[in-house]
Amino acid sequence: MADPTQSLLVLGASRGLGLGMTKEFLARGWAVVATSRGSSEGLAELKTRHPDRLRLETLDINDPAAARYLASGLGDKRVTILFVNAGVVDDKRPADQSEIDEFTRLMTTNALSPIRMIEIFAPLLATPGVIGVMSSGLGSVTNNTGGGWDVYRASKAALNTLLRSRAARHREGPAHLAIAPGWVRTDMGGPTASLDVATAMRGVADVLISRIGSSTCEYLDYKGSAVAW
Numbered sequence: 001m002a003d004p005t006q007s008l009l010v011l012g013a014s015r016g017l018g019l020g021m022t023k024e025f026l027a028r029g030w031a032v033v034a035t036s037r038g039s040s041e042g043l044a045e046l047k048t049r050h051p052d053r054l055r056l057e058t059l060d061i062n063d064p065a066a067a068r069y070l071a072s073g074l075g076d077k078r079v080t081i082l083f084v085n086a087g088v089v090d091d092k093r094p095a096d097q098s099e100i101d102e103f104t105r106l107m108t109t110n111a112l113s114p115i116r117m118i119e120i121f122a123p124l125l126a127t128p129g130v131i132g133v134m135s136s137g138l139g140s141v142t143n144n145t146g147g148g149w150d151v152y153r154a155s156k157a158a159l160n161t162l163l164r165s166r167a168a169r170h171r172e173g174p175a176h177l178a179i180a181p182g183w184v185r186t187d188m189g190g191p192t193a194s195l196d197v198a199t200a201m202r203g204v205a206d207v208l209i210s211r212i213g214s215s216t217c218e219y220l221d222y223k224g225s226a227v228a229w
């Protein structure tokens, strides 16, 4: 199963799901470039175990100039999967009570920046390759019958829409995947979430790998089931 010629570039990997995804692909024998905006004990520990297959880089996804600099520094490196994991949550107030700065922070980090990052790093994508973003089940407009998490939901729905727009401009491929990872025990998901990081990221890795060579745009959960947009 190990295949070091396959590589993942994951943005926002300091902890939680991004760190778990890094761990999962390293365990599968892949080479990984993992970025974080600050230092990460988890990534540093993985680096000591996989010095040759893990490359660590610093990047705040809200800084496109830094991303362009990093992309040029990666040179002719080719990645099989380009995945934007980074995301933030707010205090879950109803939208009408959201401060403009907070609304902007969520929309920028969760929707605009991931799409910008994809455009900046897409030239590094191998053929065939896969582009993925960490969406959320809460990003489904169809399934939003309960409300709550107004701005976070809207930011993930915006991310899904922006991803579909990009996919429509690139019908020849690669695959564009919006991933709903499930409710996972991380700092964001909290201690009572139903899934552990390893289970969710094992499923997400299977889903991403299954779409190498495809040119579809899909919204999928960690088991590979379609989520209603």
Ligand SMILES: NC(=O)c1ccc[n+]([C@@H]2O[C@H](COP(=O)([O-])OP(=O)(O)OC[C@H]3O[C@@H](n4cnc5c(N)ncnc54)[C@H](OP(=O)(O)O)[C@@H]3O)[C@@H](O)[C@H]2O)c1
Binding pocket: 011, 012, 013, 014, 015, 016, 017, 018, 036, 037, 038, 059, 060, 061, 062, 085, 086, 087, 088, 109, 134, 135, 136, 137, 180, 181, 182, 183, 184, 185, 186, 187, 188, 189, 190, 193
């Ligand atoms: N956990 C869940 O149940 C769940 C469910 C659905 C979707 N998601 C999504 O999954 C993704 C990861 O969530 P998580 O549960 O692992 O959350 P988390 O534990 O809060 O981790 C968030 C990650 O995003 C990074 N990040 C945030 N803003 C960034 C920026 N501007 N530049 C670079 N990195 C940034 C954080 O880096 P720092 O360490 O520097 O803050 C951290 O690595 C998010 O997109 C989230 O919306 C999570």
